[in-house]
Amino acid sequence: MAGSVGVYISVPFCKAKCTFCNFASGVFGPERMQQYVDRLCGEIRGAHAAAEKISASLPRVVDTIYFGGGTPSLLSGEQFAEIFRSLRGEFGLESGAEITLECAPGQLAEETLEELLRQGMNRISFGVQSFVDRESAAVGRLHTREQCEAEISRVRRAGVGEINLDLIAGLPHQTAQSWRYSVEQAIASGVPHVSVYLLEVDDESRLGREMLKQGSRYGAGDVASEDEASEWYQRACELLGEAGIEQYEISNFAREGHASRHNLKYWRRHSYIGFGLDAHSMLPAGEDAVRFANTSDLDRYLLQGTVSSSFPLLPMERGGDDEEVDRVGRSDAFEESLFLGLRLNEGIDLGVLRREFGERLLLEAMPALNEVRDAGLLEVESDRIRLTAQGRVVSNEVFSRLLIPAAA
Structure with missing residues (x-):
């Protein structure tokens, strides 16, 4: 939408780290999380000043907000209130803005849900990955199928109708039959949006290291082949399509009118700005655009907050190649x-x-x-x-x- 921007907010905290993941996320205590929220709010408040320093145009109106991670739902209601106060102080939120929360089933406190609803949150993305308990447990997920179903019902009762379920093809112990079961459970849940990903194992993750040495921990010996996972992905495309949940992007499927407005910004090259650890941005700059990303080192990100209240840092203040401002010609x-x-x-x-x-x-x-x-x-x-x-x-x-x- 002309004159508006999407906002991505990275919350890099997890209750437990998935075995295949090596993202910039981890398990931290409450004090560290509050320190992060303070830094994040300072970054948001300095957004327009920072954009001006790199000659980027940052719209004042926000039409999508996406809390990703990590597990953003681990923040408290008051911490979300702080973040929204900073957002509303720096931007105007469009009426009907899409506000999405990524959430692990069973990790959304009632008071947090209530506060998010007060702030206008209207979309939730559950990281289900599998409706088969053995497969979820194998990669370090803490939820069960029953918890997933209960959470979907709970947020619906609270008034959230825009619900996405993430599924992953190729998990340890997964079979063609168990994969079909997970896809069919997602369809039966009645949610309007499903995301389907092929398992990507980072070489530096626990599962990745075990697979490289051909060990058996974390179910490393029971990970599906790429060909098997690809077949399962294609079968999911068929099953979801038959159920009226049409594919609109490589990994995303939705009933009519329920595509993710925020994620469409990325694929259509619309403006978005990211705040927090390892968050990425793309903004117009004259005839061109600029892309930039925050550091993926948590200690460094927090330390930068004591030096500058705005982000991104100017190129001469940056110390790593991962933080350069790139002009897109x-x-x-x-x-x-x-x-x-x-x-x-x-x-x-x-x-x-x-x-x-x-x-x-x-x-x-x-x-x-x-x-x-x-x-x-x-x-x-x-x-x-x-x-x-x-x-x-x-x-x-x-x-x-x-x-x-x-x-x-």
Whole structure:
């Protein structure tokens, strides 16, 4: 939406760390969490001053807010109230703004839920991963199927109708039958949105290290093959589609009118700003755009709050390559439009690309696009291109092929 921005807020705290995860998150005590909230609020309050220093345009109106993590629901109601006071002091919240909370089943206190509802939270994303207790426990999840179902019912009774369930294909001990069971349970729950991911195991995670040494801890010997997980993903696409939960992005499925407005900003290259640990942003800057990210080191992030009340820090104040402000020029923006737009099932209107970027860049990309089309991974309909079902399964391969001309 013109003149508005999406806000992502990173809350990097967990009750327990998943065995496959090596994200910038961890288990910390209440004092550390409050210190983080204080730093986060200071960053939010300095947002426009920081954007001005890097010549970026930061809209004053917010139309989506997404609390991700970690497990944001571990914060108290008062801590969320502090965050919203800072947000409302720096931005205007659009009436009907989409406000999403990521949550682990069983880890949302009643007083926290009540405060979030007072603040306008209207969407919850539950990290279910599996409705089979053995599979959830194998990767360090603390909930059971019964808890998942109870939580869905609880937030519905509280008035939250926009509910997403995350599922992961390829977990330890998972089989084709147990995967189908999880997908069918998600459908039976009646939620309007489901996200389906293929298991990605970080080499530095507990499960990753165990798999590399071919051990058996954490179910490392019972992780599905990539081919099996891909088959299960495709079966989920079929089952969800048959149930009216249509795929609209590689990993996301929704009933009509229930797609995630915040996540669509990423794929359509709309403005968003991230606050907190390892949070990423993209804002317009004149004819171009800028991308920047906060540090993924918690101690460093907290220490920076004692030096500057605004973020991002200017390049000369930064000390790591992960924190540089990158200007996205015309060719980079074209490239991003290709691989982000192709994540969406609607694909890309080539006429729009021509009008925005001109004919030359599109002509340069055509040999790679034709190669992907000839491999059966891309389809062309009139002036619109989109990935095929198989193309979505191997999307990373498709995108790497499309990046070759720009790299050369």
